[in-house]
Amino acid sequence: MVFIHPDWALPVRAGFTCREGGVSQGPYASLNLGIHVGDDPQAVMENRARLLATADLAMPPRWLSQVHGHQVVSADQVISDKTQADAVWTDQPGVVCAVLVADCVPILLAAANGGCVAAVHAGWRGLVAGVIEQTIAALPVSAPQLQAWIGPCIGKAAYEVGPEVWQAVEGNSASSPSVGSEKRHIDLSQAAARRLQQAGVAQVQQAHACTASNPQQFFSYRRDGVTGRSAAYIAIDL
Template identity: 50%
Template sequence: MNRDRFITPDWAAPSTVQAGTSCRQGGVSEPPYDSLNPASHVGDAPQAVATNRARLGLPGEPGWLQQVHGTRVAVLEHNGRIGLEADAAYTRTPGVICAVLTADCLPVLLCDRNGREVAAVHAGWRGLSSGVIEAALDQFQAPADQILAWLGPAIGPGVYEIGDEVRRAFVGPDPDSDEAFTPTRPDHWLMDIYALARRRLQQRGVEQINGGEYCTFTDAERFYSYRRDGVTGRMASVIWLAPDDSC
């Protein structure tokens, strides 16, 4: 992994776990995808996307998903399974890279304390409210209190305005999640997607949760933001298991 192009999690993961979220600098894509866009589905030039993916410096081709804001988890045993329809990827196989693409939605990276299993989750509000994080946790053999979570760059709570139907999707089944919403104007709210993700992780027994200090919308130098720019690139959040001597 080319660490100059990634934000790496500040967490207590074992050395066999390699993980990070790419930033937008250091690639070859032209505006509005400038410059390190690894997403092939947003209209960018295919050759530019291929070059950008190579510049990530990953040890293999990730299992790129066709993300649909659902809760399906792809269990990966080999690299390069492109186009599988799912919003999370899980593996226990060393060298297999789990990846999700985001540009405001929340990427969640998961691993167990022993470094034997990992997952990457794409959690937009639809997937988050429907249980995509819980679906990924269900794949783990380790108990929840032995799982570490890192919340990667997403749209921040000071700018993520949503309508009342989105708030109801969370507060209806979980009234106490109302604390993650701040009213702005009639039937509109600012939503803290980080707080909602932490709450769901904690409800499932995950105790060690890190990250959640970024805002893709306001930090245009480092991050793509669909809500800010419309046509734009994506960041890649990746995680895999590597032997100790190859980290």
């Protein structure tokens, strides 16, 4: 099992799962953690059990039903993975916050003193809806006390969109139109970083890894259509 971790010196356990190390087959091979994508549920549960053991997590993550919105919940509000939200936070040690992605932007937030953490799922709709700002507002610390990590997501070269989507996300930010096309390319990671900084988060790291361009390491919905999901997870150390 392969993980990508934030470069943090914080009392938290955090990471992003790559696709190796699970039991799922076919387009879901092999560490698919999404129960909702058509994979064998028993394989997904085995993959989730392997994540729990390999990442040495104190308890299973609080999985969400993500809807590309801006709803934020505390971990104690998550009754099951039917809870509809796109961000989850906690101030309780050992409780694992997580989001599932296959091109969308995973964002992990942690207070500098380790007092609270959050996991955020942000596609372009979520960014525009304000999921980042809503998550920061829900936390019991101010934005300057937070550190943020943006995990692997679809890269700018692979993410071509129509002018209405580009305008919604980028606004007046600089971008280049595709040659011979009205479509343009969006850098979702940079758009997320910009929103975090505008909200007051001073320390923002980016993984700078494109999910669409590396099929051996990452799931990508835009590339494959039917595919698995990786997880970005975070917990305060016990």
